[in-house]
Every structure is written in structure tokens, then in C-alpha cells.
Amino acid sequence: xxxxxxxxxxxxxxxxxxxxxxxxxxxxxxxxxxxxxxxxxxxxxxxxxxxxxxxxxxxxxxxxxxxxxxxxxxxxxxxxxxxxxxxxxxxxxxxxxxxxxxxxxxxxxxxxxxxxxxxxxxxxxxxxxxxxxxxxxxxxxxxxxxxxxxxxxxxxxxxxxxxxxxxxxxxxxxxxxxxxxxxxxxxxxxxxxxxxxxxxxxxxxxxxxx
Numbered sequence: 001x002x003x004x005x006x007x008x009x010x011x012x013x014x015x016x017x018x019x020x021x022x023x024x025x026x027x028x029x030x031x032x033x034x035x036x037x038x039x040x041x042x043x044x045x046x047x048x049x050x051x052x053x054x055x056x057x058x059x060x061x062x063x064x065x066x067x068x069x070x071x072x073x074x075x076x077x078x079x080x081x082x083x084x085x086x087x088x089x090x091x092x093x094x095x096x097x098x099x100x101x102x103x104x105x106x107x108x109x110x111x112x113x114x115x116x117x118x119x120x121x122x123x124x125x126x127x128x129x130x131x132x133x134x135x136x137x138x139x140x141x142x143x144x145x146x147x148x149x150x151x152x153x154x155x156x157x158x159x160x161x162x163x164x165x166x167x168x169x170x171x172x173x174x175x176x177x178x179x180x181x182x183x184x185x186x187x188x189x190x191x192x193x194x195x196x197x198x199x200x201x202x203x204x205x206x207x208x209x210x
Contacts, residue, residue, distance in 0.1 A: 033194060035059060035181040036210070039201075042173050047199070049179060058193045059184055065196060067169055069203040070180070073162030077103045078134055078143065085128040086145070086154055087210060095153040096127055098143075100161045100209045127152050161209040165200065178202035180210060 037051035045061045078084065083104045088096035129147035136142070140157040173179075179201050184194040202208055 033184045033186075035179070035184050035194065035196075037179065039173060039175050039177045039179055041175060046193075047173060047179070049181075059181060059199075060187060060193060060195045061170075061199060062195065062197045066198045067167070067172065068165045068198065068200040069168035069172055070178075070200050070208045071164050071166065071203045071206055073101070073103050073164040075141075075156075075160070075162055077162065077164070078131065078141065078156065080131055080133060082131045083129070084131060084145070085126050086143075086156075087124055088127050088154060089122075089124050091155070095155055096125070098154055098156045098160050099124060100163065101156065102210075103162065103164045105164075105166055127154060163206075163208050163210075166203075168201065168203070172201045172203065173199070177205070178207045180208060 035049055035051060035057055037049045037057070040048045040050045040056060042048075045063070045065075047059045047061065049057045049059060051057055078101065085102040085104065086096065086098045087100045087102075088098045091097050127145060129145040129151065132144040132146045132151070134141055134143050137155070139155050140160070141155075143154040143156055145152045145154055179199055181194075181196045181199050183198065184196045187193040187195050200208075
């Protein structure tokens with residue numbers, strides 16, 4: 001995974017999200033791992049997750065781990081100066097076609113812009129940055145996204161799912177909740193337990209399209 005840019009103070013994890021996915025990770029020392037699934041159990045700061053591929057994974061949350069709530073979003077939130085992450089696939093003309101859009105909170109206190117790899121579809125990437133313009137086109141909305149080094153043109157077809165992120169606390173970590181951890185790492189000493197400094201949780205039973 002890689003993130004380009006460091007100018008805008010915005011979340012990226014997942015969710016960028018989850019643009020936190022590469023923050024602080026040193027490739028030679030710890031390989032970031034993405035965890036996506038449902039909470040099977042919660043005990044103190046440890047969350048057991050039933051992943052999408054049927055595995056049970058234990059994740060220890062750091063004492064200062066950031067908890068984000070994921071909730072349904074609206075296409076109307078895609079406006080100039082909003083900060084977004086778009087899981088998208090490259091098109092032959094150089095543009096990116098959105099598979100889903102995350103609208104980030106105004107100031108989550110973290111940074112991430114540019115591109116990072118994603119796994120929503122083959123060749124998909126997470127494009128992150130500030131919206132500079134939104135126009136109507138034959139294939140849907142045409143969105144210009146800016147990040148410090150460059151930018152991207154995003155096609156947002158009608159019906160593209162939107163979600164939002166907001167700061168939350170550990171009280172939303174409940175059995176059955178859907179979670180995304182964009183940057184888990186192997187716990188010290190190896191084994192089958194991971195550690196994480198950020199977890200995004202579906203709010204009120206919400207299952208994110210990611």
C-alpha cells in the first residue's frame with residue numbers, strides 16, 4: 001500500500017478509509033493487513049472478527065485506537081471542497097470509475113491523499129482528496145479530485161453507493177457489527193493476533209459497501 005501527499009488534514013482508511021492504511025507503517029518491519037468482516041466477540045480491547053472469507057481473526061486495539069462510525073451517505077454530499085475517498089477502477093481514457101464513495105468528516109485530524117491499493121474489485125484503488133468540481137456527464141457525475149501532487153477525474157455512475165465516516169467511541173463495538181480495519185499489523189512475537197490503531201464500525205447495523 002502507498003499513500004501520496006501530506007497536505008490536507010483529513011482521514012483516509014476505511015475506511016482511507018481509510019487513508020490511514022499506510023500511515024506510520026514501515027514495509028520492512030510490518031506489513032499492513034486489511035480486516036473486513038463482522039464482530040464475533042469483544043473482550044476488553046480485543047475484538048474477534050469473522051472475516052468475509054470465513055476466518056476468525058483476533059485484533060488487539062491500541063490504547064489510543066481511533067474508532068470511526070460508518071453510516072449511509074447521500075450523493076448530494078458530493079460537493080466542492082468536500083473530502084472524499086473513492087474506491088474506483090481505471091478506465092481506458094485515464095479516468096477512474098467509482099464503485100463506492102466515502103465522504104470524510106471535516107477535520108478528523110489525520111492526513112492522506114492520493115492513491116492506495118484497494119480490494120473491492122480487480123485493479124481497484126482508493127482515490128482520495130478534495131473535490132474541486134462536480135459536473136453532470138453522459139455516464140453520471142464527473143468529479144475532479146485534487147491532492148497536492150496531482151489530481152484525478154472520477155466518473156460516478158447513477159446508483160453508486162455513498163457512505164460517511166464520523167468519530168465514535170468503543171461503545172459501538174458490538175457483536176454482529178460490521179467492521180473494517182484498513183491497517184492491522186502482526187502482533188509482537190507473531191502468532192495469530194493482530195494489532196490496530198484504527199477501526200471503522202458500521203453504525204446501527206449498517207454494512208458498508210466495501
